[in-house]
Amino acid sequence: MSYAPFDWIDDDARRRADAGLVRTLRPRAAETELLDLAGNDYLGLSRDPEVTAAAAAAARTWGAGATGSRLVTGSTELHAALERELAAFCGFEAALVFSSGYAANLAALTALTGHDSLIVSDAGNHASIVDGCRLSRAATAVVPHADPEAVRKALRAHGGRALAVTDSVFSVDGDAAPLGVMAGVCREAGAPLVVDDAHGLGVLGEGGRGALAAAGLAGGEGIVATLTLSKSLGSQGGAVLGPARVVRHLVNTARTFIFDTGLAPAAVGGALGALRLLRREPERAARVRDVAVELHGRLVAAGLTAVRPDAAVVSVRAPSAESAVRWAADCRAAGLAVGCFRPPSVPDGISRLRLTARADLTQEQIATAVDTILATTPLSVG
Numbered sequence: 001m002s003y004a005p006f007d008w009i010d011d012d013a014r015r016r017a018d019a020g021l022v023r024t025l026r027p028r029a030a031e032t033e034l035l036d037l038a039g040n041d042y043l044g045l046s047r048d049p050e051v052t053a054a055a056a057a058a059a060r061t062w063g064a065g066a067t068g069s070r071l072v073t074g075s076t077e078l079h080a081a082l083e084r085e086l087a088a089f090c091g092f093e094a095a096l097v098f099s100s101g102y103a104a105n106l107a108a109l110t111a112l113t114g115h116d117s118l119i120v121s122d123a124g125n126h127a128s129i130v131d132g133c134r135l136s137r138a139a140t141a142v143v144p145h146a147d148p149e150a151v152r153k154a155l156r157a158h159g160g161r162a163l164a165v166t167d168s169v170f171s172v173d174g175d176a177a178p179l180g181v182m183a184g185v186c187r188e189a190g191a192p193l194v195v196d197d198a199h200g201l202g203v204l205g206e207g208g209r210g211a212l213a214a215a216g217l218a219g220g221e222g223i224v225a226t227l228t229l230s231k232s233l234g235s236q237g238g239a240v241l242g243p244a245r246v247v248r249h250l251v252n253t254a255r256t257f258i259f260d261t262g263l264a265p266a267a268v269g270g271a272l273g274a275l276r277l278l279r280r281e282p283e284r285a286a287r288v289r290d291v292a293v294e295l296h297g298r299l300v301a302a303g304l305t306a307v308r309p310d311a312a313v314v315s316v317r318a319p320s321a322e323s324a325v326r327w328a329a330d331c332r333a334a335g336l337a338v339g340c341f342r343p344p345s346v347p348d349g350i351s352r353l354r355l356t357a358r359a360d361l362t363q364e365q366i367a368t369a370v371d372t373i374l375a376t377t378p379l380s381v382g
Helices: 007-018 050-062 077-090 101-111 127-135 148-157 179-189 244-253 265-280 283-301 321-333 363-375
Strands: 035-039 094-098 118-122 139-143 163-165 195-197 222-228 238-243 313-317 336-341 351-355
Touching: 035 351, 050 077, 050 222, 050 265, 077 094, 077 179, 077 238, 077 265, 094 101, 094 244, 094 321, 101 127, 101 195, 101 222, 101 244, 118 127, 127 163, 127 195, 139 313, 148 163, 148 179, 163 179, 179 195, 179 222, 222 283, 283 363, 321 336, 321 351, 351 363
Parallel strands: 035 336, 118 139, 118 163, 163 195, 195 222
Antiparallel strands: 094 238, 222 238, 313 351, 336 351
């Protein structure tokens, strides 16, 4: 018998190809003529001269890398400054910075639960939350999307230590969670509410302070927020925000904090520069919301099916995975980059084009984007 340990990979690849689910890397150039509605640079800060200068200055001052885990040599004065300013801006007692938003979600869910506890998770939650639930070794109840009553029933049925977790804004359709009702349900059960505010920071709330601030929940004793620095702040990394005792607990127990190399100084400096810029220019948050609403309105008026955005994400339905891929490719060929969401990335199996509004888009660019999407629409849409 021949030894072929990875033949199964070829079988999997054929099945993906037959289902139209092959994913490929597409390295981008530093400069491009593509109009970008695919990335998550909501406030247009990733190339802002002030933000890039802050990143460069941090690298020159602190070096190219963090040199170790946060508990060894990877914490700098810059990390501490970002944590203080993030907590103050978002309305929380304390913050802890991680190497990614993914790592932040894993940390919160694994460190705040245990064998005897329950996690109640929305069916539309991001993959990082799904993986955090799996790694926590807690029991997990996946409840219907945006259904506080289902959360209440799951918490009551368990009766012991538990928490609920939800995205603030769901990355597939761009709809917002009913955070106020969710927080009330959790208070009744004596359970914390963990909210991934990756798509809320910089977009929702006064001056972009996030979905929890908008809901009047920021800083609550039973509220923990996770977020990413790679969307509205145009950098990289993640954070957990909450009561100081929660942050102290994570420092001592969260494996993705203890055993991971600290976030590189350039990313910390860039995020801090972006946060300070946002504080001075809070109108950017309102602008990105306005752009999203305008994109949605124009597309729906033209006959497409799109979910009304609660933040910066505009989701446009496609008839199939294959047509979504083709539609996105045709948009790219016409000069417009859009996202393409299809199974298994979408929990409901419905494929979509995913557009991300940006605060720096001009009216001419908005019109160009809409015209391009309509000109490339598959015949079976509309």
